[in-house]
Amino acid sequence: MKRDKRTITILMADDDPDDRFLVQEAFVESRLSNPLAFVKDGQELLDYLCCRDQYSQPGLAPRPGLILLDLNMPRKDGREALEEIKADPELRRIPVVVLTTSEAEEDILCTYDLGVAGFITKPVSFNGLVEVIQSVTRYWFEIVELPTGW
């Protein structure tokens, strides 16, 4: 019984509108039709996942099968948001992959300690980004099984 993984929503948290756009383009380039949802900081991310505030209307925040998480964001950064997600009994099962400009060893260690399922430094080239998106979606949507609902 294979669910249709093309319908899995990918939720990306990134404060940089150019980076959000590039990732969207990378999905188009990879001919992936998954719904992409974007939030621009850690607070919005948690609001989305908890279906509150601007996301409290049913249907506005479809549950993602994968979260792409920038680290350096205003209001609430990715590290803090990750901690909250992994402490929540309902949310912790959603795979989170960090996608950040940081290459700092302490960020790598800290996020794996918190339970991230991959740490990716944003490639400098668009082709590099496409390669990342292709490998990430292949791994999470074609190779591994995802938890309930997906």
Next chain:
Amino acid sequence: MNNQLSQPITILMAEDDPDDRLLVEEAFEESRLANDLYFVKDGIELLNYLRRQGKYISPETAPFPDLILLDLNMPRMDGREALEEIKADPRLKRIPVVVLTTSQAEEDILRSYDIGASGFVSKPVSFEGLVEVIKALSIYWVQIVKLPTQTDVLEINPSL
């Protein structure tokens, strides 16, 4: 994207079935992606390996892994229990663990992710399928993501 040559990583596989161990070894060879592969055959051996106990005292013959492939159904201590212990141990929890099992049970999938697995793979029935899995796993964990520098347990606790 990744212009530098990716360094091979150390992969530790916990699998009680010797045929499955051999198949995975062959799948890695077939995929031609260099990795150093080590095996243990149940949860007890896995934890002994990671904690440098018993016959796993030497880092040369039992190098600390960058990634763990974990079968669920094993004697003595199964993968579910071993995963719980690994993710509860501050010295070990940052090692990514990918479950590789015959189980397709929803409760196993859910529970594995709840405890902190970084992937759950149902063993393919064909060898070609297994090679595809191993290739995709290797590309993701070796070429695409950055892995934490593993601090050997003995470095944290030299008195052990």
